[in-house]
Structures are given as C-alpha cells and as structure tokens.
Amino acid sequence: MFLRAAARVAACLILAFVAGACSRSQPASTLPRTADGKPNLQGVWQVRNNAAFGLEDHVARHEMPAGRSVVEGRTIPYLPDAAKQRLELVATAENDPLSKCYMPGVPRIMYMPFPFHIYQTRDHIALTFEWSQVHRTIHTNGVPGPEGIDFWMGDSRGRWEGDTLVVDVKDLNDKTWLDTTGTFHSDQIHVVERYTMTDPDTIQYEATIEDPKVFSRPWKISMPIYRHKDRERILEYQCQAELEEASGDFERDPRTWYPGPTAKPVEIPADWAAMAAPKSFDLPATSEPTPGRPGQAAPPEAAKPSGPPPPIRRMADGKPDFSGFYMADGGGGNYGLGKHEQDFLTPAGRGIIVDPADGVLPMQAWAQAEVKSRQLPERGYDDPTAHCFVAGVPRSMYVPSPLHILQPPGYLVILHERMSWRAVPLDGRAHLPDEVRLWQGDSVGTWDGDTLVVETTNLNGKTWLNEVGEIVSHAQRVIERFQPINGDRIHYQATVSDPLVYTRPWTIAFALNRQKEELLEVACHEDNQDLQHLKDVRDEARAKARTNSTR
Secondary structure, eight states: OHHHHHHHHHHHHHHHHHHSOOOOOOOGGGSOBOTTSSBOOOEEEEEOSOTTTOSSOBOOBTTBOOBOOOBTTSSOOBOHHHHHHHHHHHTSGGGSGGGGTOOOOTTGGGGSSSOEEEEEOSSEEEEEESBTTOEEEEEOSOOOOOSSOOBSSOEEEEEEETTEEEEEEEOBOSOOOSSSSOOOOOTTOEEEEEEEEEETTEEEEEEEEEOTTTBSSOEEEEEEEEEOSSOSSOOOBOHHHHHHHHHTSSOOOTTTSOOOTTSOOOOOOGGGHHHHSOOOOOOOOOOOOOOSOTTSOOOOOOOOOOSSOOOOOBOTTSSBOOOEEEEEOOTTGGGOSSOBOOOSSSOOBOOOEEESTTOOOOBOHHHHHHHHHHTSGGGGGGOGGGGTOOOOTTHHHHSSSOEEEEOOTTEEEEEETBTEEEEEEOSOOOOOOTTOOBSSOEEEEEEETTEEEEEEEOBOSOOBSSTTOOBOOTTOEEEEEEEEEETTEEEEEEEEEOTTTBSSOEEEEEEEEEESOOOOOBOTTTTOOSHHHHHHHHHHHHHHHHHHHTO
8 A cells, every 4th residue: 555655656746747747636625616616716826936037947147037947848839930039039128018017918917926816706707916907807708709809918718617717818919928038929829728726725827829920839838826825915016107206207296195104194184074974975967878988989879778777786695786897977077076168188077076065176275276287288297197007096987998897705896997906805804004005095895785885095195186187195085985776877976085185075976887898908008109298298398497497
C-alpha cells in the first residue's frame, strides 16, 4: 500500500514538473456553490506570478522581475515575420500600450499584478479590476454578442461545461499586447478561457489563443489564481490619474482635495443631520424614457404595451431585483444641476435639484466664485472627466452614458459603460479608514423596506459635479436612495453633505429607466482627442497672463 501510494505521488510530481497537470483538486462536493449549483467564483482573486511582465521564461531587467514561462511548450509560436515585428516593438518601452495606461485587453488583464473581484449571478459574471477601474462582463445567459464592433476588452460569452466556466472572447481590437515583451496580436485574435476551481481558494486559469495572422498555431497559457483571504474588497489604482498627478499635468486643488491623514477631520454640523437623513422626494417632471444611447439615433419605436407597467421584480429573498441595463433620465445634470437654458457649448437642462425647493445649490461665497472661474475656457482642462478620469459619486449616475446593475449575493454592483465601476456591499460592514480616499468613494448599503439606501464616504475631492464646474470636496458625504417604482423604473436620489463647499445639504432626484440592451465599451482615455486642445487653451491663457503681469 505504501509503495503504491509513493508511486502515485512520484508520478504526480513528474507530471506537475513536465506539464503542470497535477492539480490540488478536491472532490466537487467541497467546492463552494451558488444557489443553482455552479461553483461559486465570487470573491477577491490575484495571480502570484510574473506573467504580466513576460509570458515566456525571462530574466530580470529594469522594472521587470524575472519569471518562468506559463506557455504550454514554453515559447509563443510567432510566425517568422511577426517574430521580427515583435523584436522591433519591444525595443521601445513606450510602444507597450500599458505604458500609456490603455486598457490591457484579454487575457493580459487576468494576470496583471493587481487584485480583481468576481461577482457571480446566473446570467452574468462581472470582473472588476483594481487597475484603472476596468471591468469585464461575462454573459452566461446564452444571448449572442453584438456584430461589427471591436473592443479593447473584447466581448465575453460564457457557458458551463460541468464545473468549468468556458469563456469565448471575440471582437478584440489589435491595440493591446499580451505582456511587456512586444507580444502583439492582430484583430483576428480569438481567446477561449477556462476557469476551473481546484479547491475553494484556487482557480486554475487557462487561455487558448488563436490568431492566424500572427501565430503559426493555437497556443495555451495556464496558471493558478488565488483567493485573497486578507481582504474583502479591492481599492483603486487609477493609472492615468496617478501618471498625470506625478508629472504635474493634473494639478492639485488645495481647497477640495483630501489634504492627508495629518489634517483635522472635517465635521458635518449636527444640525445638518435632519436635512441629510434619508427621505424620499418626488421626482422632478420627466419625459417618457427614450430608448437608445445619448447622441445616437433611437431604434424604431416598438408598440407601447397596454395595461399597467410591470410589477417590481423580486429576488429569492423578497428584496427588489434592480439588475439590468439602465439609462438615467439625468435632466442635463452633467451640464448643470439646476434648471438652465442651452448655450453655445452645453445643452439645456430641466434641473434635478429637489432640495432646496428653489432648485439652486446652496454654495458658499468662495464656491460661487470658483464655479464662475471654472466656466472660463481655459479651465475646461481642469475638469477631471476631460482627462477621462472616473466621474465620482453622484456624477457617475447622471453622466449621459448607460450603466448595468448586477445584484449578486451580498452586493449591488454598478458597471458604467464609460469604463468604471462601483460595488456596494450589503452586509453592514464599516466604512474604510478615513485616510483611504478613492475617486468613487466607499459605498455601504442597507435596506429600508423596498428602498436601498447607500452611504458613500472616503471620497478624494478630485471630481467635479459636471462640466460647468459645480463643486464637491473631500468632506463630501452622499446618501443615495434606490427606490423601485415598477419593474422598469427606479427613483434615484442623492443627498450631498459637504460643509467645506455648501451652507446646507442638498438633494437631486431623477429616474433610472431599464432598457433591453447591453453595455458596450467607451474607451474614453484611449480615444481622447480633445485634451491636448484644452491644454493648449489653458497654456495660452497662462502665458498671456504672465506677459500682462510683467508689463
């Protein structure tokens, strides 16, 4: 018996050395499972290798640790001409799209040295990444993907083969690399991923890559991905924002940015508590929901259903089911929260401020002057969204771009087409320590009957409320209410308390309308053609001011 067991162990070790085939798989009964019996992948995960720097065997060099190959057969089968092109590309580090903070693509995003969070429902699996607020949605509902559109992150359609999640990734563009060593591909790339839990804390990840323009045959990478047991959430690494702050291209605003942990905390006045307490206001007058995305022609109008609107959808536990694709009826809030007329650059807005009753933000005098300054042409460069940074809370909810809500166990997850995400835990956890400041803040949700109440703190004060420069600071606290009106509409409102900027709390409200579409991908930073012009306008104004000051 001992010899038979020893022989089996030896054989397993040999297989592991040769092909990595010896897994630490456990009986299927020990794996965590969802309500429908599938392996439960939900949690925070990360690789423990250096594949992001090089998929093949590589030695260390500046800013690149050494690593072993994760390629089956050790080397990538490039065609001869493609191999030459790869050498030319890697000769200049700036050729790597990641050096410009562009989206990494698939499979590269899966083995970057940053954690990611998997959220799992029956019809969708969302992967949210700490790196630059990138996200992926794996559609497991059997619906085919769009045709004729390519994406930085591809289009992912998944199916279960027993306990393995198989993901077909198509429609990737040709603008990403697979690691830092010039591993380019064409727009003919096709990736098939396989996610197999070998134990409750390990996923064996495989990706088979095919691209007849670049590779002589399909080839495969494989590696384990490990569950983080030391954290229950991921934070943010905003690559482009960090790069521009370090270079001075995005300048600090000392009045609104978080000053650091040594500064005295800003206290919200006690008499604001009643005004900021969660309560429901009536929605401002709204128009009928318009199908389609802003700026695009609406699809042919379907016959309007007769009878009452659909009832509120419910989860198995009886709570409202908010999951789905939504367009915000944001009332022009991205161009001014109060009622305003159209001007040369911005469309009109009906106003979405419901408190104060006069529809005017209760700004302190300095903030009123700052808003006027931000509306000068040379200040357009200072709007963080001009740099394609994330919009923050509540702005991300009324930026004219769709969002997708997922409701996996214990969370509400909001994915924005203008690439960013927000996860709202529903388990009653405490907020992050005050010194941890994020673009999207730290959101925690609780149920008040059928209304989800979300409190967001720990914001960094770097965002604007809209393109006309209305202000929030690091002292901002936001209380949102998601109240279902029927099966296709959510009454959304947000109450903002910010004693550095305002004389009292204020509230906005509008509808989120469910539509039968899917999120696409807005590659804002990658396609940004306006920022340099805005910078030129700013620099010209500054040069003129310096000239005038020396006369």
